[in-house]
Amino acid sequence: MSALLSLSGLNRRFGGLAAVSDFSLALESGIVTALVGPNGAGKTTIFNLVTGNLRADSGQILLHDKPIIGLSPHRIARLGIARSFQDLRLFGHMSVLDNVRAATEPTSWFWQAGGAAARQQRRERVETALERTGLSGLTQARAIDLAYAERKFLSMARIIATGARIWLLDEPASGLDPRSRAQFVDLLRSATAEGVTVCLIEHNLDIVTEVADRIAFLDQGRKLAEGEPADIMQDKALAAIYFGDRT
Amino acid sequence: MIAYLVNLATLTTIFAVLATSLNILIGYGGIFSIAQAVFFGVGAYAAAQVALHVTPDLLVASAAGAGAAALLSICLALPALRVRDEYFVIASLGLQMLAVTVFTEATPITGGFGGLVGIPPASLLGLPLTDPNAMLAACLGFLVLVLVLTRVLMRGSFGRSLMAIRDNDTAAEALGKNVMVLKTLAVMLGCAYAGIGGALYSAQMQFINVESFTLDQSVLIMAMVIIGGTGTLIGPLVGTVLILLLPAALSFIPGIPPTEIGVVQQMIYGLVMTLLMIFRPGGLVTLRTRRQ
Numbered sequence: 001m002s003a004l005l006s007l008s009g010l011n012r013r014f015g016g017l018a019a020v021s022d023f024s025l026a027l028e029s030g031i032v033t034a035l036v037g038p039n040g041a042g043k044t045t046i047f048n049l050v051t052g053n054l055r056a057d058s059g060q061i062l063l064h065d066k067p068i069i070g071l072s073p074h075r076i077a078r079l080g081i082a083r084s085f086q087d088l089r090l091f092g093h094m095s096v097l098d099n100v101r102a103a104t105e106p107t108s109w110f111w112q113a114g115g116a117a118a119r120q121q122r123r124e125r126v127e128t129a130l131e132r133t134g135l136s137g138l139t140q141a142r143a144i145d146l147a148y149a150e151r152k153f154l155s156m157a158r159i160i161a162t163g164a165r166i167w168l169l170d171e172p173a174s175g176l177d178p179r180s181r182a183q184f185v186d187l188l189r190s191a192t193a194e195g196v197t198v199c200l201i202e203h204n205l206d207i208v209t210e211v212a213d214r215i216a217f218l219d220q221g222r223k224l225a226e227g228e229p230a231d232i233m234q235d236k237a238l239a240a241i242y243f244g245d246r247t
Numbered sequence: 248m249i250a251y252l253v254n255l256a257t258l259t260t261i262f263a264v265l266a267t268s269l270n271i272l273i274g275y276g277g278i279f280s281i282a283q284a285v286f287f288g289v290g291a292y293a294a295a296q297v298a299l300h301v302t303p304d305l306l307v308a309s310a311a312g313a314g315a316a317a318l319l320s321i322c323l324a325l326p327a328l329r330v331r332d333e334y335f336v337i338a339s340l341g342l343q344m345l346a347v348t349v350f351t352e353a354t355p356i357t358g359g360f361g362g363l364v365g366i367p368p369a370s371l372l373g374l375p376l377t378d379p380n381a382m383l384a385a386c387l388g389f390l391v392l393v394l395v396l397t398r399v400l401m402r403g404s405f406g407r408s409l410m411a412i413r414d415n416d417t418a419a420e421a422l423g424k425n426v427m428v429l430k431t432l433a434v435m436l437g438c439a440y441a442g443i444g445g446a447l448y449s450a451q452m453q454f455i456n457v458e459s460f461t462l463d464q465s466v467l468i469m470a471m472v473i474i475g476g477t478g479t480l481i482g483p484l485v486g487t488v489l490i491l492l493l494p495a496a497l498s499f500i501p502g503i504p505p506t507e508i509g510v511v512q513q514m515i516y517g518l519v520m521t522l523l524m525i526f527r528p529g530g531l532v533t534l535r536t537r538r539q
């Protein structure tokens with residue numbers, strides 16, 4: 001079976017810094033893959049390469065076996081790849097409801113295509129997204145007025161509402177309290193149960209062990225290891241790199 | 248006195264259309280342009296030419312003004328929106344300066360520095376608008392149309408997309424929004440409104456020249472939007488009324504010599520803008536923060 005999204009031999013330099021070097025990864029349908037590695041390892045850069053926010057110096061990215069390198073970010077998004085941002089990037093002055101509704105309206109015209117049936121479908125997606133993220137009671141609040149955890153869930157609600165089948169999540173659970181974290185894990189589980197493919201950047205190894213089916217370990221732009229969580233977690237050399245510059 | 252007030256009301260209505268037009272760019276699109284008077288001017292000249300040579304009908308003249316302004320705005324939007332936001336401001340300033348020269352030199356179309364005179368009184372669907380009250384009513388009608396259209400569009404997906412881009416363009420792109428196309432549409436819509444404002448202005452004044460379409464005018468329109476409040480329907484209207492009525496109100500205050508009114512006015516605008524930016528950056532009228 002070929003991968004849903006496959007990255008192969010990706011390179012990206014910033015001046016003299018090799019942010020991503022010869023990186024390859026295959027995302028399989030319905031599987032949660034975690035990108036783990038110390039700060040500056042190149043994790044976010046990989047997301048930016050996939051979503052078209054940055055262009056790879058070399059390498060190939062295939063979605064359903066078709067190359068997507070060179071497409072603009074909005075085109076890649078419309079192909080069904082949704083992402084979250086490390087710094088969330090909510091629409092601060094818009095209401096929670098409008099943040100989520102905006103995620104269901106990609107048509108660049110004065111109105112959306114599809115008429116009443118499509119409108120009904122969008123409304124249902126918005127409702128589902130709000131329910132699953134527990135934001136149904138806050139629809140009229142402005143995004144900038146939300147509490148930290150609520151903001152994180154709003155960023156997830158936007159992704160759910162897009163209807164995308166591939167999610168790239170950049171530290172979605174960082175800083176969450178235990179209860180919200182459990183809620184987040186549930187959210188992820190129900191999405192993958194429906195066949196959503198997830199690539200997750202996460203520093204908290206507890207969450208990684210809890211939700212990830214596979215782990216790719218990165219350091220200085222290179223993939224050092226990839227495999228089942230149990231195997232990666234037991235690797236002492238990786239642990240030394242991961243915790244080395246912190247403790 | 249009544250004639251004076253009706254004229255003031257008509258001009259206020261026309262400037263309310265202009266402030267609404269710039270609000271589409273600044274308030275909803277986050278696109279800072281200081282060239283709104285250019286599109287006001289292009290609309291006015293186009294409408295005046297139509298009135299002089301084709302028909303005095305205000306609908307036709309407005310359509311011509313809106314069309315001409317929207318068309319020209321593409322020339323600003325396409326190159327300028329590709330670059331970063333700061334450059335758009337510079338590009339629009341450049342266009343403003345260029346346009347004043349063109350307005351002054353393109354004598355066959357604009358009448359040069361002397362302007363276009365003898366623009367015939369407008370009519371609307373065959374009804375003459377020679378009566379100042381009728382003209383005021385017509386302008387109010389256009390303002391209401393513009394406001395209704397703005398409300399419908401800004402409450403809909405187009406407005407949401409624009410505001411999303413304003414708040415964070417990278418995130419908007421990641422949700423599939425074509426930022427270039429949406430911003431260009433916003434610029435075209437806003438400039439079309441300005442063109443309508445120009446058409447109404449030329450019909451009201453029956454004389455136009457370049458002095459109404461200078462950088463000063465662009466700054467004045469911007470002040471209306473920023474003082475009144477960006478991104479709301481009402482804000483720019485409040486700003487327009489305040490700014491246009493201020494000089495009139497000042498002239499009633501004893502002790503200010505008429506020759507000094509301009510200076511006092513400038514000081515008040517400047518002070519108000521500065522204070523607003525410090526204490527109420529969203530303008531006088533801001534959205535209520537609702538939290539259930």
Ligand SMILES: Nc1ncnc2c1ncn2[C@@H]1O[C@H](COP(=O)(O)OP(=O)(O)OP(=O)(O)O)[C@@H](O)[C@H]1O
Nearest residue numbers: 014017019037038039040041042043044045046086
């Ligand atoms: N646009 C850019 N221009 C220059 N350097 C960049 C840019 N983006 C990232 N970098 C650099 O590339 C390296 C990898 O950054 P990246 O953000 O991908 O790391 P990360 O693994 O996401 O780290 P973190 O865990 O801190 O988020 C870093 O050294 C960073 O400074």
Ligand SMILES: [Mg+2]
Nearest residue numbers: 043044045086
């Ligand atoms: Mg990162």
